[in-house]
Amino acid sequence: MLGLNGSSGTAPASKDWIRDVSERDFMAEVVDRSREVPVIVDFWAPWCGPCKTLGPALEAAVTAARGKVVMAKVNVDENQMIASQLRVQSIPTVYAFWQGQPVDAFQGALPNSEVKAFVDKLAALAGDGGLAEAIEAAETMLTEGAAVDAAETFAAILGEEPENAEAFGGLVRAHIALGNLDQAEAFLSGAPARIAAAAPVEAARAQLALARQAAKAGPVTELLARTEADPDDHQARYDLALALHAAGRVEDAVDQLLELFRRDREWNEGAAKAQLLTIFDALKPTDPIVLKGRRKLSSMIFL
Numbered sequence: 001m002l003g004l005n006g007s008s009g010t011a012p013a014s015k016d017w018i019r020d021v022s023e024r025d026f027m028a029e030v031v032d033r034s035r036e037v038p039v040i041v042d043f044w045a046p047w048c049g050p051c052k053t054l055g056p057a058l059e060a061a062v063t064a065a066r067g068k069v070v071m072a073k074v075n076v077d078e079n080q081m082i083a084s085q086l087r088v089q090s091i092p093t094v095y096a097f098w099q100g101q102p103v104d105a106f107q108g109a110l111p112n113s114e115v116k117a118f119v120d121k122l123a124a125l126a127g128d129g130g131l132a133e134a135i136e137a138a139e140t141m142l143t144e145g146a147a148v149d150a151a152e153t154f155a156a157i158l159g160e161e162p163e164n165a166e167a168f169g170g171l172v173r174a175h176i177a178l179g180n181l182d183q184a185e186a187f188l189s190g191a192p193a194r195i196a197a198a199a200p201v202e203a204a205r206a207q208l209a210l211a212r213q214a215a216k217a218g219p220v221t222e223l224l225a226r227t228e229a230d231p232d233d234h235q236a237r238y239d240l241a242l243a244l245h246a247a248g249r250v251e252d253a254v255d256q257l258l259e260l261f262r263r264d265r266e267w268n269e270g271a272a273k274a275q276l277l278t279i280f281d282a283l284k285p286t287d288p289i290v291l292k293g294r295r296k297l298s299s300m301i302f303l
Helices: 026-035 049-064 080-085 112-125 131-143 147-160 165-177 181-189 199-214 220-229 234-246 250-263 271-282 288-301
Strands: 018-020 039-044 070-075 093-098 101-107
Touching: 018 049, 026 039, 026 070, 026 093, 039 049, 049 070, 049 112, 093 112, 101 112, 131 147, 131 165, 147 165, 165 181, 165 199, 181 199, 199 234, 199 271, 220 234, 234 250, 234 271, 250 271, 250 288, 271 288
Parallel strands: 018 070, 039 070
Antiparallel strands: 039 093, 093 101
16 A cells, blocks of 8 residues: 555654754755655754744644654754755754755744644645545445455554544444444544544444444345335334345335335434434435435425
């Protein structure tokens, strides 16, 4: 699998995000390394008061970027030649390198918000670090039945970006596909607050609810016979919808629930509508089953 830092290698480990650099390794650690990941160079000195404020702020912002940007710290007292070559006239001075060239710079201490904006801007130069491609690859694995590989890939993405809602939802869905329903529920219970209500996480939560129901679903043939014998047996029709969904016949399940809603929208405290919405939430918003089902449900509601 491609690395998640935009190159064909692996993403930088956390201990590699911030390094002390000298004239001896400046070319390798800054110029060459910037061809793979943006590099921030902080020129500082032990006696510099503003450096003691700016340095920690830069380190915090780089750490928060989780490998999308790295930082090289250059002590100008010990590396005067490289400071002179880059025309560092006062400190702190910060350079940003990308693709072997300086692309941005500033002098003096900045507020934390501006430091973060500087780091975020540099991180954006390299795109999302390959996360979108990795997520797409994991989704393909899941679709093709390689749930174990998909789970491992989603987990690797979350190692790079713990609050990536698409990867988090994908990891839950991979465990559902593997039948690890308790593990999937544990993941959802521990979802980071910032993404707990995000659409991909809500979709995974809906899929888990449906998987729990599937375990209790009755035989389709028997339930269909009961429904045909008594079209107003609402419980049988509802159970038939659950059984159809468990069998992978999602559109048929939606049709049965729509018919139940048409016959008695208030039955069992609106169970038909609630189940329809759970199915819709578990699918992609653009899925034809969702678009058609929502359209029919809306037409019934507003009759």
